[in-house]
Structure formats: C-alpha cells, structure tokens
Amino acid sequence: MTIQETGTARPAGRPRSEKAEKSIIEATLDLIGEGMGVSELTIEAIASRAGVGKTTIYRRWSNKEDLVVDALSTLKAPLPPLAGTSxxxxxxxxxxxxxxxxxxxxxxxxxxxxxxxxxxxxxxxxxxxxxxxxxxxxxxxxxxxxxxxxxxxxxxxxxxxxxxxxxxxxxxxxxxxxxxxxxxxxxxxxxxxxxxxxxx
Incomplete structure (x- = not known):
C-alpha cells in the first residue's frame, strides 16, 4: 500500500520501503487509538513505535499533519463499485x-x-x-x-x-x-x- 497526496514532491534518493511506510501509518493509528490526541502526538513517538528513525518519516511526510491525514484516510475504504442498475x-x-x-x-x-x-x-x-x-x-x-x-x-x-x-x-x-x-x-x-x- 502506497500512501500519497501530501502535496509535496518526493525527493530523489533511496527507494521507498512500503513496509516502513505501513509501520509508520499503523504506529500513528495505534497511538491515536490508545488515546493520544493529535496535539500530543509527536514524530518521535511515532518513530519509536514504528521502529524507524525520524528521518524515515520526514522522507515521506513533511510534517505531523500530513502524516495524520494519510493515516486517517486509510481508515476509509475505497468507494464501493456502483452497479448503476437502480x-x-x-x-x-x-x-x-x-x-x-x-x-x-x-x-x-x-x-x-x-x-x-x-x-x-x-x-x-x-x-x-x-x-x-x-x-x-x-x-x-x-x-x-x-x-x-x-x-x-x-x-x-x-x-x-x-x-x-x-x-x-x-x-x-x-x-x-x-x-x-x-x-x-x-x-x-x-x-x-x-x-x-x-x-x-
């Protein structure tokens, strides 16, 4: 699963790891789900939970808000196919x-x-x-x-x-x-x- 639409161009460099990206998204959702509000949420806490460095996160998201938007968006399933019959x-x-x-x-x-x-x-x-x-x-x-x-x-x-x-x-x-x-x-x-x- 590749999360996009942060509004910023991806920097050139080492290939992105979908596993790391998924871990970061899951860590963000876990921390919020455990009661941590957006204001309390930190990149440091997310990195620690995901088992990655902060630079790995900043390589994908320019700030916490971009990451939270992407994380919350994964909770919304894709639109179901509509048959159009009725x-x-x-x-x-x-x-x-x-x-x-x-x-x-x-x-x-x-x-x-x-x-x-x-x-x-x-x-x-x-x-x-x-x-x-x-x-x-x-x-x-x-x-x-x-x-x-x-x-x-x-x-x-x-x-x-x-x-x-x-x-x-x-x-x-x-x-x-x-x-x-x-x-x-x-x-x-x-x-x-x-x-x-x-x-x-």
Missing part, C-alpha cells in the same frame, strides 16, 4: 460501506479521538474531509440526482436534505443507536426508510 442498490452499497467502517472498533475509536480535535486543527481536518469524505458525498449526490432524472425519485426532491437523511441516519446508528445494531441488513433498512419519503 438508485436503491447504489445507495445501499454506499451506506453499507459506512456500516463496515464503523463496525471496526479501532477505526471508530481513532476517528472519535481525532475528530474531537477538529477545532484545534481545522486545516488538517478540512484536508481529511476533502480527501476521504467528499468523494463519498459526491458519489451519493450523483446517485440521487440520477434517480431524480430517471424518475425513481421525486422531481422536487431536495438533494442535500436527502443526503443528510440517509447519511445522518446511518451515523446515528453507528454512534448512538442500540448497541451492536450494525447488522448486515442495516444499510438496506436505512435506505428503504429514506426512499419511502423520496419516491414519486
């Missing part, structure tokens, strides 16, 4: 990706701790949202707009409100819903409940 099927695929992510205790813990510091590191989290969240939001928007165009959804549907209803309901289940209610059919239930008010 709005319902595509929405279920997108929402089920949320269910799978939040079903992993480590991912949930790390994201909760990291997002709690969004006010202190607004630029860091703006970059994370742009990189990891916006593509999903845009994918859902396109599915809903396609549904309006095809007549599967109401012509007067408020697209932003529809997105909020679907995503917000899923977030409620993952954060505040009944314990353990991340059953395999949750995405289907969420989407069907939402579509009941969106159909023509």
């Amino acid at each position: 709005v319902r099927d595509d929405l279920i695929a997108l929402v089920d990706a949320m269910r799978r992510e939040h079903g992993q205790a480590r991912s949930r813990c790390v994201m909760n701790i990291a997002m709690s510091e969004a006010d202190r590191y607004p630029q860091l989290f703006e970059r994370f949202l742009k990189r990891a969240v916006e593509p999903r939001r845009e994918a859902m928007r396109q599915v809903i707009e396609r549904g309006i165009a095809s007549g599967e959804l109401r012509a007067d549907l408020d697209v932003d409100m529809a997105q909020a209803m679907i995503s917000g309901t899923m977030l409620w289940h993952t954060k505040w819903g009944p314990a353990g209610d991340l059953s395999l059919d949750l995405a289907e239930r969420v989407v069907d409940a939402a579509l009941a008010g969106m159909a023509p």
